[in-house]
Amino acid sequence: MIEQGRTHVAVEDPGYPPARWAFARAGAKVTPVPVDGEGLIVERVPADIAVIMVTPSHQFPVGVVMSPRRRAELLDFANRHDAVIVEDDYDGEFRFSGLPVEALQTLDRTDRVFYVGTFSKSLLPALRLGYIIAPYWAHDPLIVTKQASDWFSPSVAQGAPAAFITEGHLARHVRAMRRIYGERRTAINEALARHCADIMRPIPSLAGLHMAAHLDRGVSSNLDQVLSAHGLAIEPLERYQIEDRGWTGLVLSFGTIGTAEIDPAIRLLANILGKRKTS
Amino acid sequence: MIEQGRTHVAVEDPGYPPARWAFARAGAKVTPVPVDGEGLIVERVPADIAVIMVTPSHQFPVGVVMSPRRRAELLDFANRHDAVIVEDDYDGEFRFSGLPVEALQTLDRTDRVFYVGTFSKSLLPALRLGYIIAPYWAHDPLIVTKQASDWFSPSVAQGAPAAFITEGHLARHVRAMRRIYGERRTAINEALARHCADIMRPIPSLAGLHMAAHLDRGVSSNLDQVLSAHGLAIEPLERYQIEDRGWTGLVLSFGTIGTAEIDPAIRLLANILGKRKTS
Numbered sequence: 001m002i003e004q005g006r007t008h009v010a011v012e013d014p015g016y017p018p019a020r021w022a023f024a025r026a027g028a029k030v031t032p033v034p035v036d037g038e039g040l041i042v043e044r045v046p047a048d049i050a051v052i053m054v055t056p057s058h059q060f061p062v063g064v065v066m067s068p069r070r071r072a073e074l075l076d077f078a079n080r081h082d083a084v085i086v087e088d089d090y091d092g093e094f095r096f097s098g099l100p101v102e103a104l105q106t107l108d109r110t111d112r113v114f115y116v117g118t119f120s121k122s123l124l125p126a127l128r129l130g131y132i133i134a135p136y137w138a139h140d141p142l143i144v145t146k147q148a149s150d151w152f153s154p155s156v157a158q159g160a161p162a163a164f165i166t167e168g169h170l171a172r173h174v175r176a177m178r179r180i181y182g183e184r185r186t187a188i189n190e191a192l193a194r195h196c197a198d199i200m201r202p203i204p205s206l207a208g209l210h211m212a213a214h215l216d217r218g219v220s221s222n223l224d225q226v227l228s229a230h231g232l233a234i235e236p237l238e239r240y241q242i243e244d245r246g247w248t249g250l251v252l253s254f255g256t257i258g259t260a261e262i263d264p265a266i267r268l269l270a271n272i273l274g275k276r277k278t279s
Numbered sequence: 280m281i282e283q284g285r286t287h288v289a290v291e292d293p294g295y296p297p298a299r300w301a302f303a304r305a306g307a308k309v310t311p312v313p314v315d316g317e318g319l320i321v322e323r324v325p326a327d328i329a330v331i332m333v334t335p336s337h338q339f340p341v342g343v344v345m346s347p348r349r350r351a352e353l354l355d356f357a358n359r360h361d362a363v364i365v366e367d368d369y370d371g372e373f374r375f376s377g378l379p380v381e382a383l384q385t386l387d388r389t390d391r392v393f394y395v396g397t398f399s400k401s402l403l404p405a406l407r408l409g410y411i412i413a414p415y416w417a418h419d420p421l422i423v424t425k426q427a428s429d430w431f432s433p434s435v436a437q438g439a440p441a442a443f444i445t446e447g448h449l450a451r452h453v454r455a456m457r458r459i460y461g462e463r464r465t466a467i468n469e470a471l472a473r474h475c476a477d478i479m480r481p482i483p484s485l486a487g488l489h490m491a492a493h494l495d496r497g498v499s500s501n502l503d504q505v506l507s508a509h510g511l512a513i514e515p516l517e518r519y520q521i522e523d524r525g526w527t528g529l530v531l532s533f534g535t536i537g538t539a540e541i542d543p544a545i546r547l548l549a550n551i552l553g554k555r556k557t558s
Contacts, residue, residue: 004283
């Protein structure tokens with residue numbers, strides 16, 4: 001489907017680098033489009049775009065939910081310019097509050113949304129399994145492309161998850177983990193309010209295994225190494241920007257940290273950032 | 280590494296279609312090069328070639344071994360034209376007779392051979408695991424390409440085979456299966472001599488889970504369906520030709536048939552072919 005140097009693909013900026021790499025390596029022309037508190041800024045998408053890649057449930061890495069208004073605008077834009085939308089919902093299983101916002105794929109009436117899911121967050125990354133809910137017209141090309149790339153995914157890594165799903169274990173696992181991730185998320189928000197209220201503002205989000213927070217300035221490049229030694233997976237938000245979009249801050253991932261480790265780690269973070277502030 | 284429409288890749292004709300598809304979908308210009316009893320006819324490879332894809336241990340589908348003379352000629356050609364060689368050794372674990380011929384990768388003194396192996400034949404296709412023994416200069420680009428395509432292969436489908444190999448089970452399994460496949464191969468050759476000597480000539484081969492046989496004319500397109508119902512996986516050799524190279528005959532696969540089923544299946548084959556001959 002990608003024509004070398006001609007197929008024009010829009011990705012979010014800041015955004016998920018591997019998605020950008022995959023399109024670029026396939027020969028697409030890739031244009032980063034900025035994101036605000038409502039998600040992708042649709043009016044900044046070039047008119048000749050063929051593919052628009054978005055993360056509406058939980059923007060990666062900023063964390064915002066694409067607003068209903070922006071969703072309607074995006075679908076209308078895609079329809080007017082005959083573009084397709086790739087809706088990457090990589091961790092929407094873990095929604096902690098608010099009413100569910102309808103997926104682009106659900107709202108779409110013109111068969112142009114590819115809804116992409118994964119078991120990397122809901123189960124484990126080691127499976128390397130995902131899925132696409134694609135418009136009917138795209139089924140045959142997708143099957144041919146999959147066959148030409150690796151024939152099929154390992155049956156041994158599909159059979160066990162298939163049984164896990166049909167026997168209801170995945171739904172139970174997601175429910176149990178949603179509670180645990182929710183506790184960690186609450187603990188992070190409380191610790192940020194306790195230790196970092198003067199220097200960091202959490203960016204609102206409703207779902208997922210990470211959150212982001214604004215900082216008024218960039219952080220030192222080795223901060224993430226210092227903190228990962230204390231159990232907190234943290235990265236500068238700037239790392240995910242292609243152009244300078246003014247998103248400075250931190251991405252805090254709570255997929256693996258224990259709830260009890262959170263407060264000490266955030267206190268350490270506050271100390272490091274506080275020292276830098278006064279120096 | 281593939282430049283759209285410019286990188287020129289040579290594949291064997293007849294040959295393995297998915298290899299051709301993978302290069303074509305990546306944007307390469309693909310040229311089929313004919314094969315004779317010694318393997319790829321090197322003098323027919325275009326001078327501007329960048330990649331030469333071959334199956335020297337057991338040409339797919341014809342079954343011949345690339346001769347030592349032809350191997351030297353191919354390496355010399357690649358060196359003079361600064362091409363790389365992909366040596367696909369998909370079932371060379373199962374060699375039944377003859378001295379081993381040294382791999383192109385072993386003979387190569389100029390770091391231009393990529394030796395590609397798989398566990399699909401030696402273990403099971405459901406694993407979707409293979410490996411590349413690549414020149415050192417290509418390691419980083421290969422790693423980047425793998426990461427951009429699917430990050431990594433499923434750990435769950437790698438851990439078990441890794442233990443299976445290190446504990447010596449794979450070597451034992453291959454030895455045991457080599458004996459069983461060897462018995463099937465002997466049974467097919469005996470049955471062909473018994474029932475089909477007047478109409479089919481087996482094409483010499485030393486290894487693998489399939490063999491091919493010449494027929495003086497093409498076979499009906501539904502012959503393989505009839506015979507697969509009797510346990511014999513059989514395909515017209517012509518199906519693997521891109522241009523008419525004069526390879527007419529049958530490809531007989533014995534990866535799954537039981538030894539006792541072989542004689543009745545070949546007798547049925549002889550009956551069908553005999554009827555067609557006299558009609």
